[in-house]
Amino acid sequence: MKYKILLIFCLYFTLNSISSADWRKPFFRRISTTEGLSQSHVSAILKDSKGFMWFGTDEGLNKFDGYRFSFFKHYPDNPSSIDDNIVFDILEDYDKNLWVGTNNGLNKFDRKKNAFSHFFKEDMHLNVRDIFQDSKHRMWLGTSSGLFLLDLKKGSYTQFRHEQNNRNSLSNDFIFKIIEDKSGDLWIATKNGLDRFNPEKKTFLKYFHDAKKVNSLETNWIKVVYRDHSDNIWIGMLGGGIAKYNPVNNTFKSFKHNPQKANSLAHNDILSILEDRNGRLWVGTENGGISIYNEKEDRFTTVAYDPNDNNSLSNNSIYSLYEDNIGNMWVGTWSGGVNFLPKFGNKFTLYKSILNQNGLNNNIVLSVAGDSDGNIWIGTDGGGLNFFNRKDHSFSAIRNQSGNKNSPNTDYIISVLEVEKDLLALGFHRGGFDLYNRKTGVFVHHLPILNNSNSLSAPSVNTIIKDKDLNLWIGTWAGGLNFYDRKADKFTQYLHDPNNSNSLCDNFINILWEDSDGTVWIGTDNGLDAFNRTSGKFTHFKHNPKDPTSIRNNNILTIMGADKGKIWIGTGGGLCLLDKKTKSFKVVTEKDGLPNNVINGILKDSKGCLWISTNKGVAKYDPQTNIFRNYTIADGLQGNEFKAKSAFQAKDGQMFFGGPNGLNSFYPDSIRDNDFIPPVYITDFQIFNKSVFVGDKDSPLNNEISETTEIRLDHKQSVFHLSSLR
Incomplete structure (x- = not known):
């Protein structure tokens, strides 16, 4: 027998506190038809008690296990299929039954049989916009034909409709939303007014726009009504923004879009409202994105679609907002599918080039360094030298200017180093080596001079370090090692000599490092060298x-450097720890938990853990326990591949890693991981590599696989596969 288990882990992140002082742009993961969603208009979202996600679209009901989708669509020749493909609402009731409201009625889903039963007769053609169960477990429906109270035991219902000239009836038959307040009254959003209904007395209290009253509703087209955790009632209108109900004086406080105020509501057409567990009110608008309300500061922060950012909202019309039991946010849009914002945030801040926004001017980061003022300098592949002010998070760039000697030699900067305050050393691809004085703005260029052994040996400078005397050691591409005496303005070249075993092992140098003894360590394409400056031997x-x-x-x-005189070496084949005394190496590879054997950068946090950038993400490694925690693009990384020499740690512990798609930064202590243990369910059962379903010919399943406790197979069904959701 052959078993195949697929483990799918829930993503778990956080969105930072949204205030004027601290705002980080949300990093959304988009789930569209490309990922398997049946259609891109998502009107309803639910996470059920088993951990499955459900999405209502204009082309059926979608079930998502975190890995793949299952679809439930209407088939005229199948009476057990859903009654219509346009899904408006999904509810799991107190008894864990799943109900689905569609353009043609109400459906109850049988999880065991993957089948639907229909509450209403087929000829009713009832448009069910909202399904609501109150505190007394009564089921209410908001429809295009009024309000329905269901008797689930008898299969009957009571209907409440608008009656002309009857003040004790619905304001309008077209109902969008129903909620219950703390007194047990129902608040009903209709196409022509807001109703407050007492279920015991069967009485209606109506609220309309009144041009003579400043504190009335702004419009009568009520799209959504919502009760927050403090029992406040919020009303979302078409054309009228949102309003907060004041029960003391029976008035409404309005919040509308004001083009003169950047922190006002994004748009006056409201489609959805949700309060998250941190007390922030998320307002989904039509064509304006999401406005997040900070009540303490009385201001909105808007999250919107950005055509230059694939991790922005996919669409600005927000039809559904949902927060699951973990705290992940799910956003359903008009034509952009689902947007997923994991709870634990972006673990990593991402800086990249975005059109018409302050940021990097080139996303390919080749080198990163800090200066004495705590700022960051970034060498890019064609964008010159980028400067990042950590205090105000602003970027600026210094580019090569043809004919101007006081500009970088080229815009391709492989290495950056602060030599001393206000003096930077820059290593270029085919541009030599520059010293840049920030105060004077002067660049001093150094290029190879033909037949001059006291000049730079090669035009491409990969790495630069300063020694204790503030002289520079320069590693080149194909030109070996250079020592630059700043006072004498003179280079000493160290080259590989195949006839001298004590010479440099290779002329292609990737990295340099000086230890506490003054030994210069040279990482090349063909081995590691230790240079003794006294003897001149390698x-x-x-x-x-x-x-x-x-x-x-x-x-x-x-x-x-490592503790006790040891050295960490990152290679193209794994991580190595060198014991200088024994000259032996301890090796750590993918077999031990590394995500990838190509080690591009190594930094150490205050707890002694290593943070390692690779070609497959970033790894956190604890050398004491040999435990790894690996992070990928799903955690907010610029990509899974990083660049060598693009790793830097600031004095306050903040780390920076650069790659082909931008620059990541983070504080190691702020990285919080998922402590949620998801349930395990079998989601697929295959016999001879073919999925088997309830009702199939010769199927051994009596129930849907996730609802099955026992399977009996005959001898002809001996090869099977199980796939699970965890």
Whole structure:
């Protein structure tokens, strides 16, 4: 027998507190027809008690297990199918039954049989916009034909409709939403007014727009009514913005869009309202995105679609808002499918180039360094030198200007280093090496001079470090190692000599590092060297397939000091820890938990854990426990691939990693992981690689697989697969 188990883990993030002082742009994950959604207009969202997500669309009901979709559509020749493909609402009642309101009626879903039963007769053609169960477990429907109270035991109903000239009737038969207040009254949003209904007395109290009253509703077309955790009643209108009901004087406080105020409501056409667990009111508008209300500051922050950002909202018309039991936010849109905002936020802040916005001017980050003022300098692949002010989060750039000597030699900056306050060293791709004085704005250029051994040895400078005397060591591409004496303005070249075993092992240098003894460590494409400045000799460390204590791989990408005189070496074949005394290496690879063996950057946090950038995300590694926690693009990384030399740690502990799609930053202590343990359900059962369903010919399933406790197979069904949701 062959078993196949697929484990799908819930994403779990947070959105930072939204205030004028602290605002981070939400990082949405889009779920569209590309990912398997049946249609992109999502009117209803629900997470059921088993952990499955349900989406109501204009092309059927969708069930999502975090990995794949199942669809439920109307089929005229199947009386057990859903009665219509246009789904308006989904409810799981107190008894865990699933109800679906459609353009043609009310459906009850049988989870075991994957089948629907229909509450109303087929010829009623009832448009069910809202399903609501009150505190006494009574089921109410808001429809295009009035208000319905269902008797589920008898299968009967009581209907309340608008009656002309009857003040004790509905204001209008077209109902969008129903909620219950703390007194047990129902608030009903209709196409022509807001109604307050007492279920015991069967009386209606009506609220309309009154041009003579400042504190009345702004319009009569009420799209949504919502009760928050403080028992406030909020009303969303078409053309009238939102209003908060004041029960003391029976008036409404209005909030509308004001084009003169940036922090006003984004749009006056309201489609949905939700209060999150942090007390923030999310207002879904039509064509204006989401406005998030901070009541303390009495201001809105708007989240909207950005055509230049694939992680912005996918569409600005917000038809459904839903917060699940973990705290993840789900947003249903008019034509952009579902937008998912995981609870624990972006673990990583992302800086990138976005048209007409302040940010990087080029997304390919080749190098990162800090200065004495706490700011960040970023070398890019074609965008020149970018400056990031950490205090005001602003960016600026210094570009090459043809004919201007006081500009960078090129816009392709592979290495950045602060030599001393206000003096930067820049290494270029085919542009040599510059010293840039920030105060004077002067650039001093250094390029190779033909037949001059006291000049720079090669035009491409990969890495620069400063020693204790503030002189510079420069690693080049194909030109070996250079020592630059700043006082003498003179270069000393160290090159590979195949006839001298004490010379540099390779002329292609990726990384340099100086230890506390003054030894310069050189990472090349063909091994690791230790340079003794006193003797002028190079000691070589190379991979020996016959020696398990040798370095894992000869492509050396990054070097960082470790405790007790040891050194961490990042290679193209894994992470290595060098013991300088024994000259032996301990190796950590993908087999041990690394996401990838290409180690581009290594930083250490205050607790001794290493943060490692690779070609498959960022890993947190605890050398004491040998435990890994790996992060990917799903956690907010700029991408899964990172660049060597694009790792930097500020004095306050903030870390920066750069790659082909921008720059990530984070504080290690602020990274919070998912402590939610999801339930496990079998979601697919296959015999000979073919999924089997209830009702199939020769199917061993009597119930849907996630509702099945026992399966009996005959000898012809000996090869089967199980897939699970966790």
